[in-house]
């Protein structure tokens with residue numbers, strides 16, 4: 001999937017967050033987005049997922065103009081084609097690990113326990129499916145979130161500071177899993193990060209500022 005963002009602008013009331021953001025992410029490419037706190041990196045990622053609205057410009061995924069979809073069509077499109085990993089994991093506490101990972105499949109009406117078990121194995125959590133999230137470490141929780149984000153084989157993975165809550169050693173291991181699994185599936189990855197170490201692993205690093213985006 002190619003993601004094409006053209007002349008995107010976003011404001012809250014009269015205050016612009018960013019303007020004239022133009023970028024493209026190719027099939028299987030890993031792009032990191034960096035920039036000062038408050039320039040709108042998370043907002044841009046949310047626009048890419050159609051989770052947030054924008055005031056100017058276009059977001060087009062593989063020929064689908066996301067701005068032209070109504071809320072239901074956007075949700076369905078997102079469910080099929082996008083995976084999301086957040087800094088704070090957002091693992092559901094009352095579901096066990098396997099149920100958390102299976103959630104995107106369930107939402108698509110699919111039940112595939114062997115795929116869930118295979119994905120847990122791939123992220124280094126083999127055998128932990130029956131555990132509750134409260135019985136896991138931060139690094140393990142983020143690997144659950146990565147498995148969940150990729151279980152339905154999305155074309156695009158969006159990660160917002162996925163290692164921000166982890167110590168450097170755990171962060172490096174979580175990045176290894178994130179990259180190896182994203183590449184194994186041939187998905188594109190857009191990573192928002194303050195970590196130079198994480199950004200250095202990207203194919204391209206884009207710098208967001210109030211004026212737009214530059215390489």
Ligand SMILES: Nc1ncnc2c1ncn2[C@@H]1O[C@H](COP(=O)(O)OP(=O)(O)OP(=O)(O)O)[C@@H](O)[C@H]1O
Pocket residue numbers: 012017035036037038039040041042043044
């Ligand atoms: N709902 C909202 N209403 C008004 N302003 C908002 C809202 N959400 C975000 N903002 C503002 O939009 C700007 C961009 O926020 P965003 O979280 O996207 O920045 P960021 O670059 O990801 O920051 P950080 O690196 O600190 O996470 C900030 O100035 C923020 O205060």
